[in-house]
Amino acid sequence: MSLTPEEVDHIALLARLELTAAEKELYREQLSSILDHVALLQKLETSHIPPTSSVLPPHSRLREDEIKTGLSKDQALRNAPDENRGQFRVPPVLDR
C-alpha cells in the first residue's frame, strides 16, 4: 500500500511532529514499505482470538493509602524549560 502526502501530513499533526518536506517524503516511502510488510498479519483468521494487551496473568495488588514524601517542588521544577513563581510557564494557550 502507498500512503498519500495528505495522510502523512495528518499523521504528523496527530503526532505533533514538525517535519521537513524531505522527511515527509522519506517517511511516506518508508512507512508504506513497512505497512506492506505488516500486511502479512491480515492473512491470519483471528475473529475468535482475544487480544493480548499485557502478558501478565490478571492481578491487582493495592497498597495502603499512606502519605509518603514525593519529589519536592524544587526537584520537580529542576528540569523545567521555563518557570515562574514555582510553576511551569508555557506560551499562551488562549488569545487575550
Add this chain to the structure above:
Amino acid sequence: MAPLNEFGVSQALELLHTGKVSSLELTQDCLSQIEKYEGELHAFITLTPEKALHSARIADEQLSGLRRERQPIPSLLGLPIAVKDVLCLQDVRCTCGSRILENFIAPYSGTGVQKLLDAGVVPLGKTNTDEFAMGSSTENSAYGPTHNPWDLTRVPGGSSGGSAAAVAAHLVPVALGTDTGGSVRQPASFCGVTGIKPTYGRVSRYGLIAYGSSLDSLGCLAHTAEDAEILFHLMAGYDEMDSTTIDRPVPDKVCVKGGDLKGLKIGIPSQYFIKGIQPSVENAVRLAITEMERLGAIISEVSLPHTEYALPVYYLIAPAEASANLARYDGVRFGLRLPSKDLLEMFTKSRGQGFGAEVKRRIMLGTYALSTGYYDAYYGQAQKVRTLIKRDFEEVFQSVDAIAAPVAPTTAFKLGEHRDNPLAMYLEDVFTLPANLAGVPAIAFPVGFDEIQLPIGIQLMAAPFREDILFRMAHVYQQSTDWHKRKPPILN
C-alpha cells in the same frame, strides 16, 4: 595478578570483600581502561569519574569498618558498574541517547538501580544507546555510534550497545541494559558477552524511561551467567512503584552450585533455523546444543508456528506504545523547548527537532496504527496475533524446559550497512522479538566465532519466572567451554 578491570563480578567481589584490593584501586583501573579505549569505542554518553572515585572511597571506609567489626558486608559493596542511559540514576543526566533530553537530570533513581546502589555499587557512568532504545546497532544515538571492540568498523548491536562494548572491552565488570525486542541479547551476542532479559514483570520498570511498556524489561550484561545472576537476583522482585511487577519469590542463585544438565529438556524450533541465517552462526549454535546434550540435556525438535508473525506484530505494538509514551516530550515540564509563538508550535517544533529519524519514524508508524479507521486492522490485529505467539510458547513449555535458538541471523554488521533501509535493520531482531511478545525470560551467551573472528551468541528461552533454568544451563555450559573468556584483539 591481571589488571583489576579484567576481573568479573564474583572474582572482584571476592577480592574486595577479603580486603585484597580496594574499591578505589578497582575503580581507578576501570577508569584508566576507559581513558585508554573510550576514544575508539564511544561506549559512554556520560562519565562520572569524580562521583565514582568519591563513592569508591566511601565504600572502602565501609568495607574496612565492617570487616573490623565482623559485620555482614552489603553484597556488591565497592563494585564498579555502568548504567544504560535510559535508566534514571539520581542527579546524573539521563539523555536516552536523544537531543530532547540532552540536559535532563534524573530527579530520582529507578528501583533496579536503587537496589544495586543499596547493595553498594559504584556507578562509573551512563552507556550509549539507540535513541530511546529504538534500534539494533546503537547508531541511532544522537551522541554518535558505539564501535564494536572486536572490529571497530562494526556495530556493537543495540540498543544496549554501549553496555555490551563496555563489558567486552573490560571497561567495567558489568553493565545494566534494557530489552524491549532484543536490546540486551543481540548486543551481548555481537560483543561476545552474556546478557539476561528477565521475565516481563520480574524486575521493576520504575525509572526505566518507557519505550514499549508491555515489552520493556531491565537486565544486565556481564562476562558470565554467574555474574549476570548476581545482579538479576538483587534487582528482581515486586515493587509497589510498578504495578506490572509480580509478587513471586525469586529463586535462590543456581550458578554457585555448578552441576550438569542431566534431565533438562531443550527444544529446537525449526522456525529459528531458516534460510538466510549466516552458516557459521547456525553451525556454532548447533555445536553448542550438541555440547549441552553431552552435558546431559535431552534435545528434541519443537515448533513455534507463528514465529514469522513476530516481526510485523512487534513493529506495530512497540511503535504504538512508543507513540503514546513519547507524547510526554512536549517541552512543558522537562526536555528541549524551542522558542515558538503558541503552544501547538512549541510541541511540533520541539519534538520535530528534538527527536532523531528512527524515533520520529516509529512515532509516525505507531500513531498511524492507532489512528481512527486503522486501529482494528493494525493494532487490534497485532494484539490478537500476539496471543497466538504467546500460546505457541505455552504449548512448547508443556514439554521442554528451555528453547535454544540463535540470537540474531548474523554476526556484527558494518557501521552504516543498514542506514537507508529500516526494514533490513528490523530483520536483525527476528529471533529476539518473540520472547518480548510472549513475556518469557531469555539469556544470550557466546558459543563461538565466525570466519573473521566475530563473536556468535546462542539464545535460551524458558517459561515465565524460570530464569533459574537459564542461568543453570548457561553456567554449566560456561564451565565446560571458554568462548566467554576470549578477549577482543584491541586489548592485546
